Amino acid sequence: MFADRLKNIKPFRVMEINELAVQMENQGHKVVHFEVGEPDFPTAQTIAEAGKRAIDLGWTKYTAALGIPELREKISGYYGSKGVHVATDRIVITTGASGGLTLLSALLLNPGDEILVTDPGYPANEVFGALVNASHRRLALNPKSDFQLSMSAVISEWDREITRGLLISSPSNPTGAMLERETLSGLAREIKKLDGFLILDEVYQGLIYKDDCEYWTGIEIDPDIYLLNSFSKYFGMTGWRIGWMVVPASAVEPLSRLAQNLFICPPTISQYAAIAAFETESLKIHEERRAQFAKRRDLLAEGLTRLGFTIPVYPDGAFYIYADVSFSGMTSTEFCGLMIEKYHVAITPGTDFGTYDADRYVRFSYTTSVSDIKRGLNQIEKALLARGIF
Numbered sequence: 158m159f160a161d162r163l164k165n166i167k168p169f170r171v172m173e174i175n176e177l178a179v180q181m182e183n184q185g186h187k188v189v190h191f192e193v194g195e196p197d198f199p200t201a202q203t204i205a206e207a208g209k210r211a212i213d214l215g216w217t218k219y220t221a222a223l224g225i226p227e228l229r230e231k232i233s234g235y236y237g238s239k240g241v242h243v244a245t246d247r248i249v250i251t252t253g254a255s256g257g258l259t260l261l262s263a264l265l266l267n268p269g270d271e272i273l274v275t276d277p278g279y280p281a282n283e284v285f286g287a288l289v290n291a292s293h294r295r296l297a298l299n300p301k302s303d304f305q306l307s308m309s310a311v312i313s314e315w316d317r318e319i320t321r322g323l324l325i326s327s328p329s330n331p332t333g334a335m336l337e338r339e340t341l342s343g344l345a346r347e348i349k350k351l352d353g354f355l356i357l358d359e360v361y362q363g364l365i366y367k368d369d370c371e372y373w374t375g376i377e378i379d380p381d382i383y384l385l386n387s388f389s390k391y392f393g394m395t396g397w398r399i400g401w402m403v404v405p406a407s408a409v410e411p412l413s414r415l416a417q418n419l420f421i422c423p424p425t426i427s428q429y430a431a432i433a434a435f436e437t438e439s440l441k442i443h444e445e446r447r448a449q450f451a452k453r454r455d456l457l458a459e460g461l462t463r464l465g466f467t468i469p470v471y472p473d474g475a476f477y478i479y480a481d482v483s484f485s486g487m488t489s490t491e492f493c494g495l496m497i498e499k500y501h502v503a504i505t506p507g508t509d510f511g512t513y514d515a516d517r518y519v520r521f522s523y524t525t526s527v528s529d530i531k532r533g534l535n536q537i538e539k540a541l542l543a544r545g546i547f
């Protein structure tokens with residue numbers, strides 16, 4: 158009854174963990190949430206007020222498919238404040254990065270084409286190809302190479318008959334690893350030679366914790382890169398469903414046509430709210446939150462290491478720690494099952510993010526309070542002690 162492509166679209170395994178977590182909470186247990194991929198902070202008041210104001214002023218109608226000019230200009234100005242020139246008319250406002258990915262699949266892939274994605278990587282990446290009857294090929298990222306994608310892997314896996322492009326994220330979900338500037342420019346160069354496209358997902362940009370890290374964005378490297386960004390993570394606006402892309406100038410008109418037909422426009426109220434995300438007061442709040450994330454990351458990483466986990470790559474960005482759980486003698490599926498059922502700690506198994514060595518890893522999200530992180534670590538310690546591991 159339903160289309161064949163549904164066979165290739167799996168639910169996130171973390172949803173089962175989520176369901177169990179809800180059951181536990183309904184039974185009155187306190188659950189520690191390390192599984193959630195969204196900031197625990199509410200949207201900054203400055204942004205929320207701007208959203209309310211838009212409603213009061215009746216700014217609730219459709220907008221241009223590419224987004225309101227004020228927001229596109231703000232984003233261009235934001236890049237400008239970081240020393241990067243991005244022309245306003247190359248900025249496309251989207252219904253979250255997810256809306257951006259949907260548009261890019263429709264723009265860039267024909268049925269039968271293939272897109273390269275990383276393993277581990279954001280689980281939904283492979284679905285965007287499936288949506289237009291294209292396939293994906295996973296490129297394994299090795300912790301021994303700091304979860305970095307090698308140029309040789311891209312070249313050797315690229316099938317000139319069907320491969321059309323590469324989708325990669327930095328900082329990465331789930332590893333928190335960041336691409337080196339040189340790696341990205343090498344990839345962009347090679348992919349151009351292969352006549353392919355490169356999509357760079359920067360939705361965790363802003364959530365970077367390296368003190369000496371100089372700001373850069375993929376768009377400086379090559380204007381032909383399709384850049385995805387979002388107000389969900391650094392700007393704390395997950396439920397507002399708003400994001401943006403920077404695309405090559407030639408792609409703007411076809412994207413506008415697609416967006417008109419698929420979405421009409423991105424959510425209007427959210428667009429007006431997002432303008433306020435760049436106010437000085439909002440940016441101050443976001444920077445304070447970033448500092449809190451950095452403290453939580455260090456606390457969690459130290460606690461996990463003490464308990465025996467290996468963190469192959471210390472995460473410089475996003476809000477995740479991808480840790481090796483094999484010392485426990487359990488697979489990640491077993492470990493996450495045990496932790497939620499008996500110890501009421503929700504963690505995402507690596508199997509959600511790919512297949513390569515995936516059952517060795519678990520993803521911890523530190524979008525939870527310091528006291529919950531401490532409680533979670535205590536619970537893990539108890540579980541390991543009960544099994545005679547710690």
Ligand SMILES: Cc1ncc(COP(=O)(O)O)c(C=O)c1O
Binds near residue numbers: 329
């Ligand atoms: C790497 C990555 N890309 C894209 C998205 C989708 O984000 P949005 O909320 O902007 O649709 C997520 C969400 O978790 C993500 O982790």
